[in-house]
Amino acid sequence: MPWSGLTSAAVPPPLALTQASMPQIDAPIALMMDVGSGRILYARDAHRRFVPASITKIMTSFVAFDLISKGKLRLDQRISVRPETFRQWRGVGSTMFLAADSRPTVAELLEAIVTVSANDACVVLAEGAAGSVPAFTGAMNQAAASLGMRDSHFNTPNGWMDEGQTYVTAADLATLSGALITRYPDLYRRFYGHAEMTWNGITQPNHNPLYGRTEGADGIKTGFTNEAGYGFVGSAERKGRRLVMVLGGYDRPNARAEQSRLFMEWGFSAWAAQPLFAKGAAVGNAVVQGGEARNVALVAPRPLSVTMPRGETARYTLSLRYKGPLKAPIAKGETVASLLVRVPGEPVHVLPLVAGEAVAKGGPLARLRNGALEMVGL
Structure with missing residues (x-):
């Protein structure tokens, strides 16, 4: 049942103006997408595979949100920390400082994963939700396949270094982020966009470079290891218009922070969206x-x-x-x-x-x- 409509004839596109206003982006991998239209506003090596580090946790939250929406996981469900998990992940990278006898709720684990990039929380959630880390990463890869993420693979729920077994592309991350936001808007609003988190008396900041500086910023995830460099998937919404950007491979966090803010402003100022429905x-x-x-x-x-x-x-x-x-x-x-x-x-x-x-x-x-x-x- 196809149908079509046509607007008035277009004027010549001001591409020179659009490109002239483009800020300097030094990241070897960069992409910006308008979620409402699916249009890619800018892309550099968008299909090049790279190591995501903690950006992996976007997929971890996506799988958890899916399980919650299907009634297979509850936000108030408590998960005990296994002794082996405590020994392996105590103080490893970013953490929520889970104690050996902790029984955090799923909601607390998700808050820690999304806001302070807690590696220990990812493993505890994976084991509690799926029975084991391999079972949970299997669900992550199934989700990736269902979303059409053809050039991504997940071997860990937290993105810790694994000799390149976990990899993504900017195009796939944009697809994942758009699905996360639009399929689970209530859960996204509940867990994303927080500048800090306090748990068990410890307050930690979110390192998202857009928070407090970019209007409408509410996500999504930074990532860093020596193997991956500094990466970032960011999102902001203004007047119902949602942009997602992916930046990968920075050598310095300051460059990532400064250029991500300029990049997002360019997306809103140089491009305009015409509503369809x-x-x-x-x-x-x-x-x-x-x-x-x-x-x-x-x-x-x-x-x-x-x-x-x-x-x-x-x-x-x-x-x-x-x-x-x-x-x-x-x-x-x-x-x-x-x-x-x-x-x-x-x-x-x-x-x-x-x-x-x-x-x-x-x-x-x-x-x-x-x-x-x-x-x-x-």
Whole structure:
């Protein structure tokens, strides 16, 4: 059921102006994405594999959020620290200073992982949620595959040095970060964006270089080891517009901090987003087979937009794509279709659409009714 629309003709894009206002970025790996449109605003070696260090913990929180959303893990659930885990991770890198007899909650572990990059919390959470670190990293890699992260692999839940067995790309991290924010917005808001954390009487700061300096900054994760250098995945939201950036391989933390702030400001000032659909807006309908209903509304799971250099009028076409007819049962909010946004000179941007309501599997009467209506062309 494709459809399309076309805006007024575009004026010549001010690409020279956009590039001229681009700040100096010394990181060997860099990327910026507008989450609402999926457009990549800047990319340098975006598909080059690199060691993420503590940036790995974005995937750790993603898997935990997924388990929580499915009822397989509770925020108030307490997890005991295994003696072996205490001995191995006591005082290793960033830590939340778990004692040997600690029984932290899942919420406390997530706060420590996200805010102070606690290596010990990652291992305790992995063992408590999945039974073992290998089982949890298996879930991390399954999640990566489901998101289309083709050039990433996770061997640890905390990103500690493992001779390069854990690796990512900037493109994959942007995909992961966008999914983290849009699929689990309530959990993201609860655990991300905190400038410091106090646990067991110890207060530690978050080293995110955007916090307190960049308007709308609320994530996501820094990373550093001698093996990886200084990296950062940052995000900020202003007036409903969300940007995610990835920077990897800095030699100095000061350069990472200063340039990440300038990079984010460039993303908001040099580019503008034209809204397409608000969150929850109906975009179209899809045919359903074998359900109580014959159609299901396709809605935007988040605000969807098209992004262009500031001053350029967006020229684009839209179309729906899904493998139809969809087969019941269908859960409300399930991703069942895509909105394709075609901008001249740009790769096709694929934005998700979800079912606006649940469609149960039809009984005998529903199947007879639907079959009769199809026979008469209704």
